[in-house]
Amino acid sequence: MQKQKFELLILGSSSAAPTTQRNPSAQLLNIAERFFLIDCGEATQIQLRKYKAKFQKIDHIFISHLHGDHFFGLPGFLSSMHLLGRKQELNIYGPAELREIIEKINSISDTRLNYPIVWHTTSNKELSLLFEDDKVEVRSFPLKHRIFCTGFLFSEKPLPRKIDKFKLDKFNVSPANIHKLRNGDDIVNDDGKKIKNKDLTLDPEASRSFAYCSDTIYDEEVVKFIKGVDLLYHESTFLNDKEKRAKETFHSTAEQAAKIAKLAKVKCLLMGHYSARYGDTEQFVTEGSTHFKNILLASEGKKFQI
Amino acid sequence: MQKQKFELLILGSSSAAPTTQRNPSAQLLNIAERFFLIDCGEATQIQLRKYKAKFQKIDHIFISHLHGDHFFGLPGFLSSMHLLGRKQELNIYGPAELREIIEKINSISDTRLNYPIVWHTTSNKELSLLFEDDKVEVRSFPLKHRIFCTGFLFSEKPLPRKIDKFKLDKFNVSPANIHKLRNGDDIVNDDGKKIKNKDLTLDPEASRSFAYCSDTIYDEEVVKFIKGVDLLYHESTFLNDKEKRAKETFHSTAEQAAKIAKLAKVKCLLMGHYSARYGDTEQFVTEGSTHFKNILLASEGKKFQI
Numbered sequence: 074m075q076k077q078k079f080e081l082l083i084l085g086s087s088s089a090a091p092t093t094q095r096n097p098s099a100q101l102l103n104i105a106e107r108f109f110l111i112d113c114g115e116a117t118q119i120q121l122r123k124y125k126a127k128f129q130k131i132d133h134i135f136i137s138h139l140h141g142d143h144f145f146g147l148p149g150f151l152s153s154m155h156l157l158g159r160k161q162e163l164n165i166y167g168p169a170e171l172r173e174i175i176e177k178i179n180s181i182s183d184t185r186l187n188y189p190i191v192w193h194t195t196s197n198k199e200l201s202l203l204f205e206d207d208k209v210e211v212r213s214f215p216l217k218h219r220i221f222c223t224g225f226l227f228s229e230k231p232l233p234r235k236i237d238k239f240k241l242d243k244f245n246v247s248p249a250n251i252h253k254l255r256n257g258d259d260i261v262n263d264d265g266k267k268i269k270n271k272d273l274t275l276d277p278e279a280s281r282s283f284a285y286c287s288d289t290i291y292d293e294e295v296v297k298f299i300k301g302v303d304l305l306y307h308e309s310t311f312l313n314d315k316e317k318r319a320k321e322t323f324h325s326t327a328e329q330a331a332k333i334a335k336l337a338k339v340k341c342l343l344m345g346h347y348s349a350r351y352g353d354t355e356q357f358v359t360e361g362s363t364h365f366k367n368i369l370l371a372s373e374g375k376k377f378q379i
Numbered sequence: 380m381q382k383q384k385f386e387l388l389i390l391g392s393s394s395a396a397p398t399t400q401r402n403p404s405a406q407l408l409n410i411a412e413r414f415f416l417i418d419c420g421e422a423t424q425i426q427l428r429k430y431k432a433k434f435q436k437i438d439h440i441f442i443s444h445l446h447g448d449h450f451f452g453l454p455g456f457l458s459s460m461h462l463l464g465r466k467q468e469l470n471i472y473g474p475a476e477l478r479e480i481i482e483k484i485n486s487i488s489d490t491r492l493n494y495p496i497v498w499h500t501t502s503n504k505e506l507s508l509l510f511e512d513d514k515v516e517v518r519s520f521p522l523k524h525r526i527f528c529t530g531f532l533f534s535e536k537p538l539p540r541k542i543d544k545f546k547l548d549k550f551n552v553s554p555a556n557i558h559k560l561r562n563g564d565d566i567v568n569d570d571g572k573k574i575k576n577k578d579l580t581l582d583p584e585a586s587r588s589f590a591y592c593s594d595t596i597y598d599e600e601v602v603k604f605i606k607g608v609d610l611l612y613h614e615s616t617f618l619n620d621k622e623k624r625a626k627e628t629f630h631s632t633a634e635q636a637a638k639i640a641k642l643a644k645v646k647c648l649l650m651g652h653y654s655a656r657y658g659d660t661e662q663f664v665t666e667g668s669t670h671f672k673n674i675l676l677a678s679e680g681k682k683f684q685i
């Protein structure tokens with residue numbers, strides 16, 4: 074069986090002020106054809122078009138916090154979904170005031186959406202389950218920023234057991250039984266013979282996970298929520314030259330992001346949310362590498378397979 | 380003397396839903412180094428950077444109406460001006476609720492601007508003077524759209540009279556007297572001789588003007604406000620195939636925009652605010668040309684010298 078998709082597309086990698094090269098925060102995550110939009114900075118809808126992502130496949134939008142560079146693209150995106158004929162329900166997860174502001178903007182701009190929005194209020198007290206279906210779970214967890222902010226944890230549910238095709242040929246197994254085997258059940262085959270699951274299957278691939286931490290000050294409290302994830306996106310707004318400024322503004326440096334990645338024993342760290350003062354981003358890897366080796370850099374249009 | 384600048388830069392030419400090629404409404408007008416931003420659709424700040432316009436030179440922003448494609452870029456632009464260190468006053472002209480919504484967004488997104496905004500409420504009852512200095516006047520006038528909407532009229536003040544250099548050599552005229560001559564005054568020259576203004580000067584160039592009409596249904600009431608302007612921007616959302624839809628949505632067709640241009644005897648018509656359904660825009664000229672010959676097409680990054 075082909076491995077199910079787990080792919081992250083970067084739509085914006087800048088911090089507050091966009092540059093000619095970088096847009097404000099937004100990422101599109103595809104897990105098994107569920108499309109999750111994470112943050113929605115200004116011009117996210119333009120980025121989605123540019124990278125040929127299908128608007129109407131997005132049924133879930135997660136907003137970490139209400140600084141403009143993380144949600145100013147939402148009103149326009151909601152309006153365009155409407156203009157393009159959306160009818161199906163859209164789920165939006167975010168701070169309580171998000172609903173209030175979007176409804177106010179829609180009212181004042183005379184926008185009446187032809188599809189229902191289901192609002193889910195996030196909490197920054199603890200790890201909370203926001204969404205779950207047969208393949209994916211999404212949780213929020215608290216981040217420490219100037220205003221209310223949460224991170225998000227996206228995890229595959231345990232994958233089906235793998236059928237051992239070499240052994241399968243020896244038994245007479247119906248398609249219905251294949252399904253039971255994948256679920257981990259023992260079966261009785263078409264010849265009436267009882268077969269133990271472990272005789273015909275192999276352990277599944279490990280479930281994969283992605284954690285999104287933006288925006289946040291350096292905070293070891295976050296480690297317990299993101300332990301061992303395959304990919305950690307952790308904001309790295311500044312380099313060491315601005316460590317003081319990072320603390321004052323409740324942001325992190327590249328080195329601090331790498332320290333968190335090391336403490337959480339994640340497989341891979343993805344940096345982004347770069348301050349506009351930095352043109353070249355290679356120095357983020359250099360400074361992070363003193364603590365953690367496996368570092369990737371977010372940039373517009375880049376796709377990461379998890 | 381060099382002619383003073385009167386230049387229009389198109390930042391967005393699409394109607395409600397942006398496309399990969401077109402951004403929502405925004406134009407930057409430079410008259411004698413006064414920079415006027417007209418409407419501010421999503422990603423206007425990104426367009427301004429792309430076309431190397433200087434943010435901090437913009438001291439006046441005019442918002443025609445509160446449909447999202449005309450103002451969703453304003454919160455982010457105001458925030459970026461702040462982040463880039465703006466201190467000087469910014470004037471915003473628009474419908475009454477604009478201030479309310481921007482203040483609500485700034486409050487909820489914890490944005491505290493380091494510069495003062497002076498709010499000017501527009502009226503859609505009559506022609507109203509919004510701004511005036513020694514070189515420029517700006518007025519608003521009513522447009523007929525689904526919601527409150529105004530157009531804007533930008534006019535040069537009468538230009539100084541031109542010195543007739545061939546005649547100047549015969550008289551003994553001080554620099555102070557040159558200034559008086561340009562203003563239309565008679566002078567007494569350094570030899571004590573009285574000289575009539577008309578003996579030394581020529582009529583000035585005609586003052587130029589630009590009118591912005593977006594969004595509006597076909598409405599001949601607007602003609603009196605825009606009579607004889609050098610350049611008329613009149614929305615042309617649709618072609619003739621969608622004339623019914625234009626009426627229903629209080630928009631105009633290319634042909635209707637051309638009819639208004641003809642009735643108002645303007646020098647040149649600029650079309651824009653194209654519906655996303657039209658890829659190629661040449662048909663707008665074709666259909667408009669049955670009524671008016673001098674038609675230009677707005678597109679992103681295009682500059683028009685008036």
